[in-house]
Amino acid sequence: MxxxxxxxxxxxxxxxxxxxxxxxxxxxxxPRDHCILAFNERVMAWARREDVPLLERLRYLCIVSSNLDEFFEVRSAPHIVAVNAQTQGVYNMADGMALLRKAQELVARQYALYNDALVPAFASAGIRIVHHQARTAAQRRWVYRHFQKAVKPLLVPVALDPAHPFPQVANKSLNMVVRLKGGDAFGRANEVAIVKLSRALPRLMEMPASICGKQRLFVSLSSMVRAHISELFDGREVIETVQFRVTRNTELLVEEDEVDDLRTALREELAYRQFGQAVRLEVSSHCSEFLATTLLQEFDLPRQALFRVHGPVNLVRLAELIDLVNEPSMLFKPWQGSWPRQLKPAAKVMAQMRKQDVLIHQPFEQFDAVLELLREAVHDPAVVAIKQTIYRTGVKSELMDLLAKAVRLGKEVMAVVELKARFDEEANINWADALEAVGAQVVYGVVGLKTHGKMLLVTRREGRGLRRYGHLSTGNYNPKTARMYTDLSYLTCDPVMTADMDAVFRHLASPNVKPKLDKLVMxxxxxxxxxxxxxxxxxxxxxxxxxxxxxxxxxxxxxxxxxxxxxxxxxxxxxxxxxxxxxxxxxxxxxxxxxxxxxxxxxxxxxxxxxxxxxxxxxxxxxxxxxxxxxxxxxxxxxxxxxxxxxxxxxxxxxxxxxxxxxxxxxxxxxxxxxxxxxxxxxxxxxxxxxxxxxxxxxxxxx
Missing domain, CATH: 3.30.870.10 (Endonuclease Chain A)
Structure with a gap:
């Protein structure tokens, strides 16, 4: 058509x-930021659909929470500053308040969907996250033993006083704020304490079937800690316990043209990312005004940035329930794409590329064909050089292992590693270290610009000359996301196109002049x-x-x-x-x-x-x-x-x-x-x- x-x-x-x-x-x-929130409304619609399997509905709800986390981490800081300072300008108080109000409405609808639709649906299927009051005596004994053995040793309560200031609270970490009655061992009335919950602890634990009847019952970490919080404060009366989470601005402040070693500068900056400017405070809905005000003042946040939620303060971690339940009837039917139709599975990829350009529509057709091209290039003695851009490949990556192997087999390998790929900086720094350690040529592209283009170029000795084999893509070199994202891969031996690719690689290695390109547009x-x-x-x-x-x-x-x-x-x-x-x-x-x-x-x-x-x-x-x-x-x-x-x-x-x-x-x-x-x-x-x-x-x- x-x-x-x-x-x-x-x-x-x-x-x-x-x-x-x-x-x-x-x-x-x-307004762009309102458009981003509107997108998340559309994603959440999938969580509302009763024709979607139940665990998948929960997954969509968790995706919305994850998206909102990133929105606040990346987009909200100027708005928070404007609201706090009551300023006018590009970011002004009125716009900031309108945006926060829209975010509040979205979160309220999100929790209403969770409580009014998903929780009852899970309960009808015999799956419940059981609160302390609803647990039987046997279940309470199990929870108490688990708390004593696996949780309490990792909790360190900090009662606030002049010698014990408010502890550093990491970005998106789960914490408890506690209000105490009475004095401490020295007679001081320090009525507020903070308990940080280790990220090493799972947020959900399944109780043994022997105490659950015919149901599958789970207990949340926050519920377990709240039920036994008094054990952390001997001799004090706990009168209020509230879970809270603070989201921080995670933008890295590295001026590339002012540093000598971008990789070292980024590594140092990453150490502080978890403690950037606070931009959002989430607390349980029952939080008192006293504790809410205490936390807002501590994090220097306006009241509009306070989100009272009717449920867990981190819905993202509820995704653990999907893996714990792992019930096929509650998931999408398994599906995988086919081998690319233009390629014969048993034949060499490069030999087929010499006959025609190849289009791969992922994930409907498998990304594995791109991996096969790289595997073939690494093990082919006639291949003399491999060049690739690295943006998002994941912490574990066969592609990166293959590039390292290519170096060890004597091939020239050039990797253009984008160190500033948001939230993948640490993984990319580690890949840069690993590739350099085996002798690959690692470059970071052009100062002041992120290298977001995706290309792989293989140079092979054929006859008396060299032939190039190129791969261009709309998506990343990440096999995991390649199964979930729609993208297009393009395999070509076209001499003009591959010469353009080589010119771009040369420019990224040494950007002296603008590359002259005939087919690629840069x-x-x-x-x-x-x-x-x-x-x-x-x-x-x-x-x-x-x-x-x-x-x-x-x-x-x-x-x-x-x-x-x-x-x-x-x-x-x-x-x-x-x-x-x-x-x-x-x-x-x-x-x-x-x-x-x-x-x-x-x-x-x-x-x-x-x-x-x-x-x-x-x-x-x-x-x-x-x-x-x-x-x-x-x-x-x-x-x-x-x-x-x-x-x-x-x-x-x-x-x-x-x-x-x-x-x-x-x-x-x-x-x-x-x-x-x-x-x-x-x-x-x-x-x-x-x-x-x-x-x-x-x-x-x-x-």
Whole structure:
């Protein structure tokens, strides 16, 4: 199905303006942080769906909590400062309070869903997290013995006084604040104490079947400690015990151009990440005003940053229940992708690449083929060099082990390791150390820019010369996430494309001059400009009465320059569809402004991660790009990103059919954005056409 034939959305007619009218209508972009919270509302909708297996519903709820943690760690600090200082400006008090209010509402709905829907559903299935008051005598004895043996030895209570100041509380750690009555051994009335709960302790423990009847019963660490907290304060009366958790700003403050050794500077900065500026305080709903105020003052937080929650203060750790229960009937049916259809499983990957370019649609087709390419390269005596970018590979990685093995086998190995990949900094520093230790050439890219582009280049001696084999990807070299994220891998021997890749690697190793590229498009030099040029071509064609079409599939849409160019193109008559999983600041369907622009978000079983950019105008011009970049300012101007054209007609049509047309026809998992930034759910969430479902059926194999 060619995209030109796509009639989804049933637009009655293209709205074409004259050249003089283009850009005259005002546009107010949606606030980015509110768009991020709206995305989490859409994720939480999966936790509400009764047709989703119960443990998977819990997983979606935990994903929302994890996303909110990252939101506060990364995005909220300027808003908290503005609210605290009552300032005006780019970040002002009113905007900060509005954002915190929206976050409070989202969290309230999250806990209401947990308490009113998920907890009763688990109870009906014979699965309960039992509170102290509901435990039988036998269960209380078991809990007490476990507390004495495995928990109490790891607890150190700190009663606050001039000699014992408030202890350092790590980011997102679980703690208890205790209010005491009476004096201590020296007659001092220090009425507040802090008990830190070790991260080494599991948050949930299953009680033995012998004391649970026919049910599966669990006890939470916080409930266990709260039931026996008095044992930590001999001679004192405990009158209140509250669990709390503080979230901190985790942005690393390392100026690359001011340090001599980025790796050492980052390692030192990581030691302080757990104790950055506090940005959110979560407490149990029953927390008294006295203790809440004490904690707010200690962490220098405004009252708007206090979240009273009706349940565990860290829903993320409830994901432990999924693994503990591990009941197949409460999980999605096992599924795995097939071996890439363009590749024969028993044949050498590089030999097949010499015949044709290969497109792998992950996870519908297995990422293992990329691993097989690297394995083949490592063990092939004719391969002389391997170059690879490293962004997120995980703590354990076969790819990293293979690169180290390649060095030991005498091959030249160059690894471009991005040390500032958020929350993967420590793992990447360790990989850099390990690769350097065996003799690999390790570089960190360009000062001031994150290297986010994903590529692997193998150089092989063939005949009297050398041939390059390249892999480009919209996603990371992480086999674990490759099973859960939709991405596109591109394998090619094209001499022009692979020469471009080599030029990019040389630039990352020694960025003296801007690399001259023929097919690859590289940010920050040319990606935004190339997208603008294609949008301008579409706009001009529409003004001349010709066919013009744009479809962008991206994880976020926040680049103001590109968004304004989209608006101008739409006003000229270009029909535009944006498939944006996360934050989209461009409001669609605003009368007189964005009438020709439609925005949809696909939230499904898999995380949408592939980036595809489609432009068509006139009778013959059709361009499809795959990319590592989202349409965000940081990707266009502050990162090394790559985009590449899909020029082989069959592969280009396959990308159009599977990544664009299928998603534009999705009426099961798609949400449609409204002019005010809200989203309408799919028309047929239970029995409609789902792009992911269709692709899983097309490519899937029994697990």
């Amino acid at each position: 060619a995209l030109q034939q796509d009639a989804v959305h049933a637009v009655p007619e293209q709205i074409a303006l004259t050249a003089a009218q283009v850009s005259t209508a005002p546009l107010t972009l949606l 940010a920050p030099f040319a990606l935004q400009q190339t997208m603008l040029a294609h949008l301008q071509s579409c706009k001009q064609a529409a003004l001349e009465g010709q066919y013009a079409r744009v479809v962008v599939k991206s994880n976020a849409m926040t680049d103001e320059v590109l968004m304004h160019a989209l608006v101008e193109a739409g006003q000229a008559g270009v029909r535009i569809d944006l498939i944006v999983r996360g934050a989209c600041m461009l409001p669609p369907q605003v009368p007189g402004v964005t009438d020709n622009i439609r925005v949809r978000s696909i939230i499904g079983r898999l995380l949408e991660h592939s980036r595809v950019f489609y432009f068509a105008w006139g009778e013959e011009q059709e361009h499809v790009y795959l990319s590592s970049a989202d349409w965000m300012r940081r990707n266009m101007t502050r990162r090394v990103e790559l985009a590449w054209p899909v020029q082989e007609p069959k592969l280009r049509q396959r990308v159009i059919d599977e990544c664009l047309v299928a998603y534009l026809h999705d009426d099961r998992d798609a949400w449609t954005q409204q002019p005010d930034g809200s989203y309408l759910p799919a028309a047929h969430p239970h029995d409609g056409h789902g792009a992911q479902n269709a692709l899983m059926q097309l490519y899937g194999a029994p697990a």
